[in-house]
Every structure is written in C-alpha cells, then in structure tokens.
Amino acid sequence: MVIEEIVTNIKDMKKEEVENYHIEKVYLESADLMKRIQRVKTDHGKEIGIRLKNPRDLVAGDVLYKDDKNLIIIDVLADDLLIISPRSLNEMGVIAHQLGNRHLPAQFEENDMLVQYDYLVEELLQELQIPFKREERKVREAFRHIGHSHG
Incomplete structure (x- = not known):
C-alpha cells in the first residue's frame, strides 16, 4: 500500500x-x-x-x-526535551535570543518553550538561572530548522 x-x-x-x-x-x-x-x-x-x-x-x-x-x-515517539519556563518577558527574551543565535528550533506550549535536549543549552539555562526541566514528551509536529545564513 x-x-x-x-x-x-x-x-x-x-x-x-x-x-x-x-x-x-x-x-x-x-x-x-x-x-x-x-x-x-x-x-x-x-x-x-x-x-x-x-x-x-x-x-x-x-x-x-x-x-x-x-x-x-x-x-x-517521545523526544528528549528541555522544557523552559521563563518567569518574565525579560527571561524569555534572553533565552530566545541565545537559542536563536544557535539556530535551535523551538516549539511553544502555553508559557513553555520546548527544545530538543542539548547539554550546552542545559548548562546555559543553569548559568542564566532560567527555570527548566528535562522530560521525555511527545510533540505534535517536527522541530523544523529555519534556513538562514550569516552572509
């Protein structure tokens, strides 16, 4: 078929x-x-x-x-994710900027940002003291990289 x-x-x-x-x-x-x-x-x-x-x-x-x-x-199937829960618009802006510089695709569910697990991002979140948790979770859609070059 x-x-x-x-x-x-x-x-x-x-x-x-x-x-x-x-x-x-x-x-x-x-x-x-x-x-x-x-x-x-x-x-x-x-x-x-x-x-x-x-x-x-x-x-x-x-x-x-x-x-x-x-x-x-x-x-x-469930993905290994970092569930990021910024407490303020400032924290959201800071982490969105940092992840954007790394070209990491993200998804959003209510007030949480979901990214695929990366130990460097985990260390960054700890350093910035932005609340997060690591979780196995199903996503509805694929994490899509957006084409971009710094040309």
Whole structure:
C-alpha cells in the first residue's frame, strides 16, 4: 500500500466516530514527520509506503488510511526535551535570543518553550538561572530548522 495523501486528522473526527474503528498506528520519530517519502510499518506489522503528492509535514494524528472498519494513524515517539519556563518577558527574551543565535528550533506550549535536549543549552539555562526541566514528551509536529545564513 502506498499513501499519497492524508485522509484527515483524528482530532478533526468525532470521538463517537473514531470509537467504531479498529486503529493501527505508525510510530515515527519527530524528525521523520518532515519526510514526504518513506517506508514505515504499523504496530500490527503492516508495511506501508508514504509518498505524499503535496509537500507537507506529517502531524501526530494524521490518518493515512480509512475504510469502513480500519484507521491507520500517525503517532509520534517521545523526544528528549528541555522544557523552559521563563518567569518574565525579560527571561524569555534572553533565552530566545541565545537559542536563536544557535539556530535551535523551538516549539511553544502555553508559557513553555520546548527544545530538543542539548547539554550546552542545559548548562546555559543553569548559568542564566532560567527555570527548566528535562522530560521525555511527545510533540505534535517536527522541530523544523529555519534556513538562514550569516552572509
């Protein structure tokens, strides 16, 4: 089976509707969410090719396949993250500037900044005394590096 487009996302389906399906999951690392072409295997051992026609990242909950009884959806493996919780706008500005200089991609959930674990960033946060914790957590989308050069 080759998947060329995403059917929907499970969050856009009604809960009662989802309960009527047998669900298989494809577990991906967050970095694999950016790959348009890949071969994957469901948690039931079914091999699937993904070759998306439209250039877009996969997102947790994307439905790859749907028939009368079955759904195959994307799930994401947990990443090793630093969850940064600045106490003020000043702390957010300082750490955002520091991480921006390192070209580290970040995601935001409410008042927290999430970055993939890096021991140098951990040392920086300790030095700046900005509150953080290290945690294994699933993210919905890939950490995307933004192309930039200092030319």
